[in-house]
Amino acid sequence: MMQKLLFPFFIILSFIGYGQNIQLSEETEVSILTCETGNVSYSLYGHTGIRIKDQINNLDIVYNYGTFDFDTPNFILKFVKGDLQYFMSVSTYPNFEYGYQYENRSIYQQTLTLSKEKKQLLFNSLNADLNSEKRFYTYKFIDRNCTNMVIDKINTLLEDTIITTKKPVDITYREILYPYSKNHFFEQLGINIIFGTKVDQKAERLFLPLELLNVLKTTKLEDKPLVSETKTLFEAKPANYKPSLLNSIYTIILLLTLILLANKKWLNTIYFTLIGFVGIFLCSVGFYSFHEEVMWNYNALLFNPLYLVLLFYYYKNDKKKIIIWGKIIVAILLAYVVYMLNKIHLYLMSPFIITHFIFLSRIILKNKKATQFKTDYNK
Structure with missing residues (x-):
């Protein structure tokens, strides 16, 4: 749900300058990337990004929401208060993949069936946000994170709430979250102590990367599958996890x-x-x-x-x-x-x-x- 700032996102600002003028080709692929969970607190719930690949224009980039910087003054206090500014960043796909390979976290790609016009509109909108104050947003654990920011972007593009939870919803936010921290007892304990009644509500809001991955498999646009292809770009090596009595x-x-x-x-x-x-x-x-x-x-x-x-x-x-x-x-x-x-x-x-x-x-x-x-x- 969150992505640590591994390098200054302004290294690709040179792309933004001409990115607004690029006309995507017919071969352009737009896809949703879902990254598996990790073992660090900020990676327990996975990550979502948008990939735009156009070989004709030598373009292969990933737009990320939920990027944050640990060096932000009063980081912990701002995070607890809920006014910590997260931001949208962009990286080349090889750099994106390298980071998740290094952390041994699988990457799944779901290619969207969008018209050339829709792809261009999305591309222009993403670049416009990246080059304005819209790239910053106030993070909310359920309502504003890397996953539902992507969902809202695609739904806005399609002018309909196409991507959403399957109704009726019979599971709570807490019940969805609980298994993610099963191997991290103290994180699980802390999360369930500090969270109140909101997470016991029915999970009407789609908010986790792997939940989005599953929903997209059955989502339709005009009676046709929204996703034309789902494939694994990087498969993590099996983890030799050994339960620790101290972390239990x-x-x-x-x-x-x-x-x-x-x-x-x-x-x-x-x-x-x-x-x-x-x-x-x-x-x-x-x-x-x-x-x-x-x-x-x-x-x-x-x-x-x-x-x-x-x-x-x-x-x-x-x-x-x-x-x-x-x-x-x-x-x-x-x-x-x-x-x-x-x-x-x-x-x-x-x-x-x-x-x-x-x-x-x-x-x-x-x-x-x-x-x-x-x-x-x-x-």
């Missing part, structure tokens, strides 16, 4: 088990302080960020800011308040579990759910006993 749910289970077994006041305090601040982040990031995906995040019911209130009374040793706030948090946790019963990421959250129930039960029972003992003693 077992690491979380082990860590939480050790904290439970240690049952040290200072360690419990550190843990619930961290949980409380994570909850504050999940509650507040929706006000800061323009990403709709992080808004209304019910994971704040698990990573609950109220743990900080509980810790306050825990340190004051106010047993009655500890019991009250403990019960309140337990009730919220139960509500969270009920809400999560049909969610695909319940499995990821289950170690935290179990741990929090055990912690809270311990605290409530311990303080209840102490309160009861004090009452009996006073009698």
Whole structure:
């Protein structure tokens, strides 16, 4: 979905100057390129580009949306806020292919059945965007990325919403995303913690490269296939993937088990302080960020800011308040579990759910006993 800036895109600005005046030949091929997923966070979901090849004009270039530059000042903050500017870039096809060969990521090409006039219109439009402020856009994980920017470009060219999800849609965005990070547990955990209710909506928007690849296979234009040919331009070598216990749910289970077994006041305090601040982040990031995906995040019911209130009374040793706030948090946790019963990421959250129930039960029972003992003693 995103492509790291590997070289300054202005090295091909010389092409733009005369690109507007090129008249494409009858032999011109316009195709959608889909690149397989990678092992780096920005490549987990693949990539989409538009290739225009015209041997008569000695032309073979790829237009990319979703190019970004890690050297952007305050990159992380801008990315979280959702106002990071991505941009459209262009490269020669050999350079494009080399980058994905180097990363061992397959490249698939789907040639579009467009008239010469449509090809020319697309070519001119792409170059006009590249040579204007339109090359910049604000990235949105679902609604504005390298895939749906290409989809919108082609649909606009065809003056109809030809490329779209197949109806009725019976799968959510989260369910589509989930398998992509199956070999990257901590990325999968982080994604499912920070994403809120939007990704649990039905996936009406086509937004991932490999999903587009499959949809194009059956898309028709005027009762004829939009794609005339699908072929593999580069096939990645089989990856010798070996699962790592450190990059799995077992690491979380082990860590939480050790904290439970240690049952040290200072360690419990550190843990619930961290949980409380994570909850504050999940509650507040929706006000800061323009990403709709992080808004209304019910994971704040698990990573609950109220743990900080509980810790306050825990340190004051106010047993009655500890019991009250403990019960309140337990009730919220139960509500969270009920809400999560049909969610695909319940499995990821289950170690935290179990741990929090055990912690809270311990605290409530311990303080209840102490309160009861004090009452009996006073009698």
